[in-house]
Amino acid sequence: MATAGSSYSVSTNHQVPSSLVNLGNAAGVCIMSSAWKDEQEPSLISFISSFLRANSFRLNFVSISPDLIFNCGGVSIAFVFVTKWDCSNVANIFSRVKRLKGQFAQLYVVATLSTKEQSDSFMRSYFQYEMEFGKPAFLQVTDAEMGFEKIVKVAHSRGVCKQQKVASKLKAERKRTVQDTDIFIGFVTSIPNINKHDANTLYQAIGSIETIAKTSKEDILANTDLSSEKAETLARFFQDPEFYLTPKFN
Numbered sequence: 001m002a003t004a005g006s007s008y009s010v011s012t013n014h015q016v017p018s019s020l021v022n023l024g025n026a027a028g029v030c031i032m033s034s035a036w037k038d039e040q041e042p043s044l045i046s047f048i049s050s051f052l053r054a055n056s057f058r059l060n061f062v063s064i065s066p067d068l069i070f071n072c073g074g075v076s077i078a079f080v081f082v083t084k085w086d087c088s089n090v091a092n093i094f095s096r097v098k099r100l101k102g103q104f105a106q107l108y109v110v111a112t113l114s115t116k117e118q119s120d121s122f123m124r125s126y127f128q129y130e131m132e133f134g135k136p137a138f139l140q141v142t143d144a145e146m147g148f149e150k151i152v153k154v155a156h157s158r159g160v161c162k163q164q165k166v167a168s169k170l171k172a173e174r175k176r177t178v179q180d181t182d183i184f185i186g187f188v189t190s191i192p193n194i195n196k197h198d199a200n201t202l203y204q205a206i207g208s209i210e211t212i213a214k215t216s217k218e219d220i221l222a223n224t225d226l227s228s229e230k231a232e233t234l235a236r237f238f239q240d241p242e243f244y245l246t247p248k249f250n
Contacts, residue, residue, distance in 0.1 A: 027056035028072035028159060030152075036067040040083060044144050051148065066100055066107070068151065073159025074166065078104040079151050082111045083144040087121040094129040097136065107136040108154055110147045184209060191237050198226055202234075213238035 030052055037045060052059050057070075066078040080097055101107055113119045122140065131138075139154075141147040187209060188199035205223045206212050212220075212234065220231040 028070060028155070029058045029060060030155075031060050031062050031064060031069040031071070033064050033067050034061045035063070036081070037061055044083065044148075047145055048148055051152065055152065057152070065103065070151070070155035070159075072155045073161075073163045075106065075158050075162040076104075077106040077108065077155050077158050079154075080107070080109045081144075081147060081151065082109070083147070085111055085113050085118040085122065087117060090121060090125040090129075094125060094131065097131075098129075101136055106158065108139060108151070109136055110139045110141060110151055112142070112144050112147050113140050114142050188212075191234065193230055193233050198224075198230060201225060 030048075032048075049059055067081040068079040070077045070079070078100065080093075080100060082093060086093075097107075097109055111122060113122055119140070122138075126138070139147070139150055141150060181203065184203055185196060185199040188194055188202060189196055201224045202212055202220075206215055206220070215235070217228075217231045217235040220226060220234060221228060224231075226234075
């Protein structure tokens with residue numbers, strides 16, 4: 001879709017934005033369409049390769065439908081990257097975007113609009129082809145290098161957000177596990193002659209209160225360091241109505 005036609009200057013010492021330096025574990029993989037690559041100026045591909053390498057991204061060339069797919073932080077983001085806006089070929093651009101929107105949940109369109117004529121063409125076409133705002137998101141840039149930098153920033157930020165969500169979920173699960181453990185220990189230590197050490201041992205070796213309630217004295221002895229007296233107390237507490245309905249006095 002994107003066609004060559006303008007030249008891109010790239011220095012071997014191009015400056016990488018400070019916000020993208022040292023992404024470390026947040027860096028990922030950039031998958032580039034082989035067909036899209038063949039349509040671009042070699043200098044742009046050189047810039048992209050250097051930029052990705054400087055930011056610890058791997059670059060693979062594969063036959064794919066979008067122009068680019070980034071795998072970053074456990075999330076995949078697809079991009080349509082129009083490096084030269086052809087005012088006479090907007091129908092193909094938007095029909096392709098609509099098709100890809102149905103295939104990729106995370107899709108962005110980056111369009112290089114370097115002239116007023118191209119900007120006007122984009123605005124007219126956006127409404128003419130009844131695009132839904134933000135679905136997908138369109139990013140307008142004035143040159144291809146800027147466009148690719150924006151692409152990497154979007155991919156990186158989405159990856160960071162995914163990692164933060166995963167971390168928050170794990171933190172909530174750990175908190176819930178601690179709360180469940182506290183409830184378990186509080187209940188089990190309310191049984192006569194069972195202390196906190198015993199409760200922790202039962203939690204690690206046998207599991208839930210429901211499982212302990214179905215476990216025999218013999219299995220408790222076989223899987224824990226509890227004494228025979230304590231194992232019998234547990235078995236009777238859960239399985240002998242006469243035992244657990246009888247008042248206990250310390």
